[in-house]
Amino acid sequence: MERDKNYRILAVDDVKGTLMLLEFDLVEEGYEVIMAESGEQALSLLETEAIDLILLDMFMPGISGFDVLKKLKSQPEYKHIPVIMLSASDDEDQVVSALELGADDYVTKPYIAKVLLARMKTSLRLLEKSLQLERLAKTDYLTKLNNKGGFEESALKAISKANREQHSVNMAMLDIDLFKDTNDNYGHEAGDIVLTEFARRMTQCFRNYDIIGRVGGEEFAICMPEISSINAYNACERFRNLLEKEPIVIVQANGEPFSLFITVSIGLVEGNSGNIEFEQLLKQADINLYAAKNSGRNLVKQTHFDQSPVIDNPVCEQEDDQKDEAMNEAINEDMDTQVQAPFPGLDLEVGVGNVLGDETLFKDILLMFYEDHSNDGDKIKQAIKDADQKACKHLVHTLKGVSCSVGAMSLFESVKALDIAINELRVDDYPALFIPVEEHFKIVMNGIEKELADKI
DSSP: OOOOSSOEEEEEEEEEHHHHHHHHHHHHOOOEEHHHHHHHHHHHTTTSSOOOOEEEEEESSSHHHHHHHHHHHTTTTTTOOOOOEEOOOOOOHHHHHHHHHHHEEESSOOOOOOHHHHHHHHHHHHHHHHHHHHHHHHHHHOOSSHHHHHHHHHHHHHHHHEEEOOOOOEEEEEEEETTHHHHHOOOHHHHHHHHHHHHHHHHSSOOTTTTEEEESSSEEEEEESSHHHHHHHHHHHHHHHHHHHHHHHEOOTOOEEEEOOOEEEEEEEEEOOSOOOOHHHHHHHHHHHHHHHHHHHSSSEEEEEOOOOOOOHHHHHHHHHHHHHHHHHHHHHHHHHHHHSSSSSSHHHHHHHTTOOOOHHHHHHHHHHHHTTTTHHHHHHHHHHHHHHHHHHHHHHHHHHHHHTTTTTHHHHHHHHHHHHHTTTGGHHHHHHEEEEEEEEHHHHHHHHHHHTTTT
């Protein structure tokens, strides 16, 4: 297996001779090895060391390998780490018990080095694919920023840390001004270039540890931890000025380049109460964004969390309604042609492009997508029927992210519309918005069933 990193292996065994032998074999193969002579030491090391795979002796004094495995698989921060059990016993019941507890594989001692190394490579390869799928599910396919789900997950972690440490958090919502005109006047390819360049400039302008995400068509969000309100404002102003003064160069169909100037409106809010909530902070930033747009666009509107101006925004609401109507028309126009394509409902250029052209990996990801989400349609329908807002939000957020990652773009757009309604608590709209979600979902899943029937 080719590797672009030195995997760190935690070898856990109460017999020093076994540990020395493991270290010799694994270091020779290019792994970095960390050794623990007990279950207690292994659990302690995991608190400070980044580990990629664990070789775990089943029977040890004190905390046994079984007990260590139970602890690992019960804790979110460790449960993804592959674990290969080692034991001198080949009792089938013990093997089954270990696998049922979450072990990835089982090797008897004395081990055969080639066999152990091969099984380690398999476990690490599966880990990489799983992590890649997780990254794809949280990444916007066009800009490579966090998508809405990825942004929310990272921002929640930052806000939780800020609350514990009594630090402030600044949240910004950004919207490219009159972006619809760009698409209408220059085409969607030019619009994509604008979005990509906008995202690139954001990553250059803000700090490396600021959390940036694309949360809508031309809407972006930034979560800025451990920064004062004045510095957050200055950062947003710096970006606004940069965007206003430096044009985006777009090459036309005839090969001639032209310069396009765009501006951005930004809503910014600071939370510093020690009891900051993500949803409230994002909502206030959104209110401030609408205030910026109503005040003439191309400016930053800032408040602290305890300031909540009421904004009457008919112009922006009209723009959003037009976007929703255009999106629904596009979905209906594309429906028939997508049904006829291989992997119906999928944009293969987007899906395969998300995995850098690796068609084999793409099919593996599709299979994982099917296995993990084939019942999501029924679950969402039931959650809507039961008025289970929490379940609706979780299911729809997740489906939106993964559908985008596999190139199910029409499904993504219809789920996105439902996701917006859920965020705005427009409960009466859920059933109607779910209809196109269900239609696209069935097309995608039926297509995967047909094309990958031999693997399902």
